[in-house]
Amino acid sequence: MTDTTATAAMQPTQIERRSQSALIWKRFKRHKLGLIGLWVTLFIYLCTLFVEILAPQGATAYSTKHAYYPPQRIHFFTENGSFKPHVLGYKVKFDYDTGSRSFIPDPRKVIALGFWVKGDKYKWLGLIPGDRHLFGPIKPREKMFLVGADRLGRDVLSRTIYASRISMTIGLAGVALSLVLGIAIGGLSGYMGGFTDQIIQRFIEFLQSLPSIPLWIGLAAAIPAETPPLETYFLISIVLSVLGWTGLARVVRGRFLALKEEDFIRAATLDGCSTSRILFRHMLPNFTSHIIAVVTLAIPGMILAETALSYLGIGLRAPVVSWGVLLQEIQNIRSMATAPWLFFPGLIVVIAVLALNFLGDGLRDAADPHEH
Template identity: 75%
Template sequence: MTLGSFDNAPLAAEPALPERQSQASQIWKRFRRHRLGVIGLCITVFFYAITLFVEVLAPQGADAYSTRHAYYPPQRVRLFLDDGSFQPHVLSYKVVFNYETGQRKFEPDPKNVVELGFWVKGDSYKWLGLIKGDRHLFGARNPRQKVFFVGADRLGRDVLSRTIYAARVSMTIGLLGVAISLVLGILIGGVSGYAGGTVDQLIQRFIEFLQSLPSIPLWIGIAAAIPSDTPPLQTYFFITVVLSVLGWTGLARVVRGRFLALKAEDFIKAARLDGCGTFRILLRHMLPNFYSHTIAVITLAIPGMILAETALSFLGIGLKPPVVSWGVLLQEVQNVRSMATAPWLFLPGAVVVVAVLALNFLGDGLRDAADPHAQ
């Protein structure tokens, strides 16, 4: 082979370097393999989508009542009329009173048909308090007729509609509470871990003091301190703030531990020698190193906020009517009669279980996806 033949020989193609992926894309790729996490994400997105359109999705208004429909049983949706034509409908109930036992019995009345439809007229509302409307996604075609897909409470209010309205309060109180807790936890925990010494000791003793306070007696005292004529919006804001003030301590401990480990790194020392201030080092150099972990902590903290609000409202020391939340709705099942005669009043409790499980699945999936060493 001559020398010229080497010059004309094609060069071997260099192996292509793997495409670099951002941290967010790597986390998303790992998260998609977590089946329960994906299911939790879908359910969580569904719940928060409901909070935006509760007025349209609810068949009736949250405060609409009809005393003659007290403890009305759920109405089964039927697709075909007696003549075989397709028409979604439900049958109203006729009340049969048993004079010997003193009990009412509801029996379907084939002569009283309530036709159903999409985008029907119903109770008027203001969507998000801004836009007036009276259209509902699904309900009775005749606005003067009422339909109860999962039954009614003691005042004849639709349980399904009130549960949908309650989602806005119960789900958003978790977001607002965690947002405030996040700011307090990162700032106070970050200063504690970065400063160390006496500052760290004082902050940690204060955190231990807050964690040692008995929660139920504290809440009873706070509930007694709120005037009975306080507007519902102010009560909602007050409950959110108190939940946040008492809920930031766990996140602060986690942030402190991460900052104690990071402050000895070389890039932090270089930033300090470069003249960066404390808060710039905390926010621009240390905090981005565990964004993913913070997101997982937030996702796992929201269920705690939701359960706290539900428990406190159920005990009567949280939100109170006319505010509609899942805990307030569960007050309807505090007596034996309701539990025996109207088991459908437990619907808000079932919804709480589903929402909390979905958020926990989502948090577990994000936590595993954020850890590159997780299997």
């Protein structure tokens, strides 16, 4: 046997040894937007773990004299050419005729910046106390507003970083509940078939026919205003999951209908395997990758829904800090005209949703063997 023949004979064996996850990852790496979405998503979720350290100020720290403070530009060199990262404070001028204020950079107010500096005290993840921040003013009493301040002089950048923990995890919580309901109800519908399938599908169609926004508004408005923030968080997660599971249930049902006619499922049935074992041991692993893709694409919808509900004032409420709550600051024309930087949380919402959509598209294409 020649070397060429031997190599050709070995290639099928090498391909067979690759697991499904390895093949999916190989296909996924060719999806450039999917890779970008993966790294951006991982970066955002990594930030949610260390918000207390990454945020220059605390989420509730305020300074009324810095109300609507414009963004400050970082300067790396002083006037004499020495390297010294800093920002400049502003001189405030009032126009008594119009009642407006103008902010003029003041070279005399130099705020030196550094890494791993002391600042507002916090408890990391609510457990470990600390006062060190990754980046900020060297002197703890000085203030820095790289993205500007709101009407109470609170740092928009710091509050946006804190808000990522709520807004990004509420999507995970809502999708987790939708995942359980979708797999359980969709799997039962597809496997049982007949009358059970008809009843479940008519119920799903009824839920899908309901207008989602009015239903979400009604359910969210039913949460009492005095409900503690933590309970409100979980209740909003449930509200977002009420309709979120129906699409996944349809996908699972279709897969189960196709798989239950396969020979290996018939063999498992004849072998006396229980229904639960057939569902979760033999059928579900065959399209786990598709479920992951569907779930990834569902998270952006949850994030947008929470943002919309909180923006309308019927979702999460202060003192909880989420992207939707932060966007309430810009609900009037005056705020939009005088402090456009308050749109910054909305920009982060767009980036997060796009990243998750790119990631979901990449996973869906990689998980579908018919696309390759």
